[in-house]
Amino acid sequence: MPPLPPAFYAQDVEEAARALIGVDLTVDGVGGTIVETEAYDVADPASHSFAGVSARNAAMFGAVGHAYVYRIYGLHHCLNIVCGSPGSAVLIRAIEPRHGLPRMQERRGIDRPLRQLCAGPGRLCAALAIDLALDGAQLNAPPFRLITPERHAPIVTGPRIGITKATDRPRRFCMQDSPWLSRPVSNSLAASQHN
DNA sequence: GACCGGATGTACT
DNA sequence: GTACATCCGGTCG
Numbered sequence: 386m387p388p389l390p391p392a393f394y395a396q397d398v399e400e401a402a403r404a405l406i407g408v409d410l411t412v413d414g415v416g417g418t419i420v421e422t423e424a425y426d427v428a429d430p431a432s433h434s435f436a437g438v439s440a441r442n443a444a445m446f447g448a449v450g451h452a453y454v455y456r457i458y459g460l461h462h463c464l465n466i467v468c469g470s471p472g473s474a475v476l477i478r479a480i481e482p483r484h485g486l487p488r489m490q491e492r493r494g495i496d497r498p499l500r501q502l503c504a505g506p507g508r509l510c511a512a513l514a515i516d517l518a519l520d521g522a523q524l525n526a527p528p529f530r531l532i533t534p535e536r537h538a539p540i541v542t543g544p545r546i547g548i549t550k551a552t553d554r555p556r557r558f559c560m561q562d563s564p565w566l567s568r569p570v571s572n573s574l575a576a577s578q579h580n
Numbered sequence: 581g582a583c584c585g586g587a588t589g590t591a592c593t
Numbered sequence: 594g595t596a597c598a599t600c601c602g603g604t605c606g
Binding site: 425433501508545549 | 585586587588
């Protein structure tokens with residue numbers, strides 16, 4: 386159960402987004418297995434880094450292996466992992482909850498269906514108590530912990546969610562048949578592939 | 581300095 | 594399926 390090596394974060398952002406599927410992610414011991422990611426980079430009109438460096442997206446242009454956390458729609462947070470070339474990051478969209486379920490339920494509401502605990506970028510940030518205080522934080526140090534998966538599960542790709550630009554690019558990566566996704570992968574555009 | 585719209589989630593109908 | 598909460602960065606004046 387080794388942590389992700391520093392070199393992991395240096396690889397191309399699309400490869401990193403694929404390789405992050407199956408990784409165990411915890412914040413202060415609370416978290417689970419990453420099952421859904423999306424890749425973004427500077428050449429991408431849908432990326433926050435597309436327009437260049439700013440106060441908000443500075444972490445995207447910083448060292449790899451750090452977190453880029455931002456607030457969206459005024460109330461939610463989203464967690465990205467800075468990977469590859471400057472201005473690139475992987476959005477973590479869903480995890481399978483495995484560690485610290487009571488604490489997640491406490492944060493998200495005890496009567497909420499387990500399936501919806503971490504299914505969505507805003508939901509998982511709420512469950513793991515991720516907010517702007519963790520923007521720019523190192524991922525190979527507390528409170529973060531990322532563990533290399535023992536074996537890679539089949540991965541399905543599809544178009545990204547909730548964006549209006551560059552929607553044709555299949556840069557969303559999901560663990561095949563996972564019940565913990567924010568949304569199923571649309572059949573017509575899905576392409577199955579292995580690591 | 582104002583305005584716009586977003587990598588969303590929830591509570592309704 | 595639709596409304597709405599609620600903030601900030603980017604853009605244009």
